[in-house]
Amino acid sequence: MNDGSSRDAMARNLLVLVAGSGLLIALVGLSAIALLRRSAERSAQAALAVIAEQAAGRIGAYLSQQREMLHAVAGLVTGIPEAERRLVQVALDAPSLGRVTLLTARTAADRLPPHLAPADVVAALAGREVASPLYFREDLTPVMDVCVPAGAAPGTAVCATLDLLELQRQVQRIRIGKSGFALAFDSDGRLLAAGAPTLRAAVLTGEPIAESPLASKVARGEPAPAEFRGGLGEDVLAGWARLSEPRWTVVVEEPTREALAAMRNALIALSAVAVAALLFTVALGAAQSRRVLDALEIEERWRTAGRIATGISHDLGHRLAILQSTAALAEANDPAYLPLIRDNLRAEMTTLKKFVGDFADLSREVSPDQFLPLDLNAFAQSVGRAMVAHAEKAGVQIAVVPAADPPWVKGDRYLLERATLNLLSNAIEASPPGGEVSIEVSQQDGVAKLKVTDRGPGIAQERLPRIFDAFKSTKRTGAHVGMGLPNVHRIVTAHGGQTAVESELGKGSTFSIVLPIQPKPT
Amino acid sequence: MRRALLAAFAVVLGCRPSRNEGAFRLRIAVVGPLTAVGPTDEPSASGYAQEWVFDPVLRTASDGSAISGLASRFRFLNSAQVVVELREGARFSDGSPVTTEDVRKSLHESRLEVREQSNGLLIESPSGAAVEPILRHDPIYRRIGNSYFGSGPFRVVSLDPEHLLLRRVVPAPGKIDEVLFLGFPTPRDPFARTLAGDADLLIVSDPKQLEFFQGVARLRIIRGHGANAIAVGMGLHRLSRAARSAIAAALPVANISRLVFGDECPPFPGGGDAKTAIPSKALDLTVIRNDLPLERTALAVARALGPLAREIRFIPVSDVFPLLKGQDFDLVMLRPLVWPPSSAALVWASDSPFNFLGYSNPHVDAALKAGDWARALQALRDDPPVVFICTPERLAVVDSRVKNPQVGPYGYLETLPDWEVVE
Numbered sequence A: 001m002n003d004g005s006s007r008d009a010m011a012r013n014l015l016v017l018v019a020g021s022g023l024l025i026a027l028v029g030l031s032a033i034a035l036l037r038r039s040a041e042r043s044a045q046a047a048l049a050v051i052a053e054q055a056a057g058r059i060g061a062y063l064s065q066q067r068e069m070l071h072a073v074a075g076l077v078t079g080i081p082e083a084e085r086r087l088v089q090v091a092l093d094a095p096s097l098g099r100v101t102l103l104t105a106r107t108a109a110d111r112l113p114p115h116l117a118p119a120d121v122v123a124a125l126a127g128r129e130v131a132s133p134l135y136f137r138e139d140l141t142p143v144m145d146v147c148v149p150a151g152a153a154p155g156t157a158v159c160a161t162l163d164l165l166e167l168q169r170q171v172q173r174i175r176i177g178k179s180g181f182a183l184a185f186d187s188d189g190r191l192l193a194a195g196a197p198t199l200r201a202a203v204l205t206g207e208p209i210a211e212s213p214l215a216s217k218v219a220r221g222e223p224a225p226a227e228f229r230g231g232l233g234e235d236v237l238a239g240w241a242r243l244s245e246p247r248w249t250v251v252v253e254e255p256t257r258e259a260l261a262a263m264r265n266a267l268i269a270l271s272a273v274a275v276a277a278l279l280f281t282v283a284l285g286a287a288q289s290r291r292v293l294d295a296l297e298i299e300e301r302w303r304t305a306g307r308i309a310t311g312i313s314h315d316l317g318h319r320l321a322i323l324q325s326t327a328a329l330a331e332a333n334d335p336a337y338l339p340l341i342r343d344n345l346r347a348e349m350t351t352l353k354k355f356v357g358d359f360a361d362l363s364r365e366v367s368p369d370q371f372l373p374l375d376l377n378a379f380a381q382s383v384g385r386a387m388v389a390h391a392e393k394a395g396v397q398i399a400v401v402p403a404a405d406p407p408w409v410k411g412d413r414y415l416l417e418r419a420t421l422n423l424l425s426n427a428i429e430a431s432p433p434g435g436e437v438s439i440e441v442s443q444q445d446g447v448a449k450l451k452v453t454d455r456g457p458g459i460a461q462e463r464l465p466r467i468f469d470a471f472k473s474t475k476r477t478g479a480h481v482g483m484g485l486p487n488v489h490r491i492v493t494a495h496g497g498q499t500a501v502e503s504e505l506g507k508g509s510t511f512s513i514v515l516p517i518q519p520k521p522t
Numbered sequence B: 001m002r003r004a005l006l007a008a009f010a011v012v013l014g015c016r017p018s019r020n021e022g023a024f025r026l027r028i029a030v031v032g033p034l035t036a037v038g039p040t041d042e043p044s045a046s047g048y049a050q051e052w053v054f055d056p057v058l059r060t061a062s063d064g065s066a067i068s069g070l071a072s073r074f075r076f077l078n079s080a081q082v083v084v085e086l087r088e089g090a091r092f093s094d095g096s097p098v099t100t101e102d103v104r105k106s107l108h109e110s111r112l113e114v115r116e117q118s119n120g121l122l123i124e125s126p127s128g129a130a131v132e133p134i135l136r137h138d139p140i141y142r143r144i145g146n147s148y149f150g151s152g153p154f155r156v157v158s159l160d161p162e163h164l165l166l167r168r169v170v171p172a173p174g175k176i177d178e179v180l181f182l183g184f185p186t187p188r189d190p191f192a193r194t195l196a197g198d199a200d201l202l203i204v205s206d207p208k209q210l211e212f213f214q215g216v217a218r219l220r221i222i223r224g225h226g227a228n229a230i231a232v233g234m235g236l237h238r239l240s241r242a243a244r245s246a247i248a249a250a251l252p253v254a255n256i257s258r259l260v261f262g263d264e265c266p267p268f269p270g271g272g273d274a275k276t277a278i279p280s281k282a283l284d285l286t287v288i289r290n291d292l293p294l295e296r297t298a299l300a301v302a303r304a305l306g307p308l309a310r311e312i313r314f315i316p317v318s319d320v321f322p323l324l325k326g327q328d329f330d331l332v333m334l335r336p337l338v339w340p341p342s343s344a345a346l347v348w349a350s351d352s353p354f355n356f357l358g359y360s361n362p363h364v365d366a367a368l369k370a371g372d373w374a375r376a377l378q379a380l381r382d383d384p385p386v387v388f389i390c391t392p393e394r395l396a397v398v399d400s401r402v403k404n405p406q407v408g409p410y411g412y413l414e415t416l417p418d419w420e421v422v423e
Helices: A002-075 A080-093 A118-125 A165-173 A197-205 A212-219 A261-331 A335-363 A376-386 A388-393 A413-430 A461-466 A484-494 B002-015 B045-053 B100-108 B132-137 B188-195 B207-213 B241-250 B253-261 B292-308 B317-326 B341-348 B362-369 B373-382
Strands: A100-103 A142-149 A157-163 A181-185 A191-194 A227-229 A235-242 A249-255 A372-375 A397-401 A408-411 A436-444 A447-453 A498-504 A508-516 B025-031 B058-060 B066-068 B071-078 B081-086 B113-117 B120-124 B139-144 B147-150 B154-160 B163-168 B178-184 B201-204 B219-224 B230-234 B283-288 B309-315 B331-334 B386-390 B394-399
Touching (some): A002 A142, A002 A165, A002 A181, A002 A249, A118 A142, A197 B188, A197 B207, A212 A249, A335 A484, A372 A376, A372 A413, A376 A388, A388 A397, A413 A484, A413 A508, A484 A508, B045 B178, B100 B139, B132 B341, B207 B219, B241 B292, B253 B292, B253 B386, B283 B317, B309 B317, B341 B362
Parallel strands (some): B025 B178, B025 B201
Antiparallel strands (some): A181 A249, A436 A447, A447 A508, A498 A508, B071 B081, B201 B394, B230 B386
């Protein structure tokens, strides 16, 4: 019994060790995954920001180039009548400037650049460069009215309708991975160009999209969010860039699942390798542990055999000494010794019978399919009666205290009797002459309990934890090799029950057999 | 038991697929308002549906030749007379058969006469005009009250200014079952709604607009040769034949085409020499406002004419027909029908209702009546009412589930009833 507990404890320890190791590895792995993910996110965001900067740079360069072209055209303006005629023709040579017109104080209202605010018209005539917001011409070309001062004609300006289809092209050309794209916004967060086809409708309608409020914040100089739920309803990583004039923003987005796909695949592969390594280690550890446990079991068997041999040789040696002295008395042929010789032989026969009986009990198998219903009250009274003679011989009284409602259990009556008799025998032996041993039956919480109590010297507390272990008897005199209580424990546990002991030095001990309660047979 | 059986029967009936279950509906985004589909109604985007609701007597093959329409067989006796056999069992969408009287009434406005003969119907033009272009163009219909019924594969189911629903008269598995026109107030809306996935087909008038559809996997771009040319119309009252011929000789067609369209628009052959002297006073140029290709054409023409060109005048679309009718212009940028070649009879014949410029040239008329399109074009070149610049492609974007979409050879979407869809 001791061997089994030891092995269970070792197995438990091993399990705890493996689980602990696994937990530790998992924690380290999860931390590594989190770190790797963060690192991958940062590098993806940095790459997206670079692309956004490049796109913003290209858009800015395109706008600057158009403005420079317009300035060059405006620089050629000398006389107004001729200029108007010539400027109209610029659209053919520089299609991106759209319709180029001359703006003077006398320009009719219906000929003013349509989307230029009145204040901007005044500013343009005063010699400042002005621009309207982006808008769509009737033919759906995205355009922006821009006016620059006319070179040699004070109080006049040259205005163009800048064709910003190139802005669409620049933004639509940007593809990140499978489905990453770019978006451009004005300072109010209005979508100007979209790489994502389904968002292009918002370019035309002016409807805000999920990124619009973020874009207007970025345009105001607030920090750019690098991760958010995008206009297509998917979590994205993003890189932002701002143009200084006009104050447009460009964001380059890539779905998070896609941006981190490579990292995730690497982690999955890494995790698979780690799990495989862990499983291999556990399997190897388990195999090694099994071998060690087997070796320990063999060693423990030999130790047990040694303890049995020690006990048997001690007890049989004692018996042999008594039998030798009895034989010496018999050789004396003195009739006066006959009563002593008879008593010795009877006592030794009883002791040896019990010795053999204990061993026989050890070898008897407990077979649950042979269990029968048992009234524990009646059983206790029967066992008590069987021990009355033995108790009276020791000057001890046996008292049976039945339960108010007879509890029924199921079991091998012979084995349960052997177990109970063992406890009673021990209690009687431990009781002083004139003492009392009680057998109390009770039931509570679905279990039946049979308690055997003596008022003997008690058992030291340090012995109690191992009292049901084999060959650990507290009695070192007489025929006791410590087989009784282990046998009781074996029988009771085989019945699905438990054993327990309470003891106090100088006051006595109580041994309990606890069995599952059964319904009363009908 | 009987009640249970009835209930089970009702469930089975309820579970039967409805007629329209799995029907393929193609949504077309257009600029509204939508009007009734009929042969004489005012022009609107509903006109695209006319070719599916009404059959003309003849249709147009991709090479420009005439093929069977409502006529299963036809034989030209001369350019002004043809004998046709109507398609056997041809019926209007209300189920009534197509009769000789229906054909006669339908062609009456085009001044064609229809007579029954033993070998079919004799259709002829008493004036000797070529009948082929008219028979390609005029739909055959029956009018009942204010409703027009056609014998085409589709019929009108419902109409309001924003929606026009057409359904196939006889179901055709694997093809488009229903067409829903969605009319929007501005040109921007059809684009936006198509991009947003609310429409499946969009007519695109400018190649630049295709930029929006790059990378849109849900849609495919289709192209086809155009039937209308970019042209410079010349005022017949203001400009003499000599002046018009000189202008035609002076305008560098290929250069203008390249300046306006790059390589997107194949120029007409020939073209002029900008150095040719033009016996005319300074010319004004008129162009439809917001038609960018025409506007750029006007700029290019003005450049070619040099000092002879005066200011460019922009007018709204609604003013174009009054302008042409009043001949109150020197040069006007137009998009006349030029394909198939026989369509010249519609546009340039003196007595054609579609001769909006009011051009009249006996040599052209004679060639057209003779069905000699090449000679008619040559006569046009000798006394030119217009200078043809180039013929832009027709463009559209269509849902990718349509397997074989193509721009029609004559009507923009006339092949739609034959388009197959992914089932």
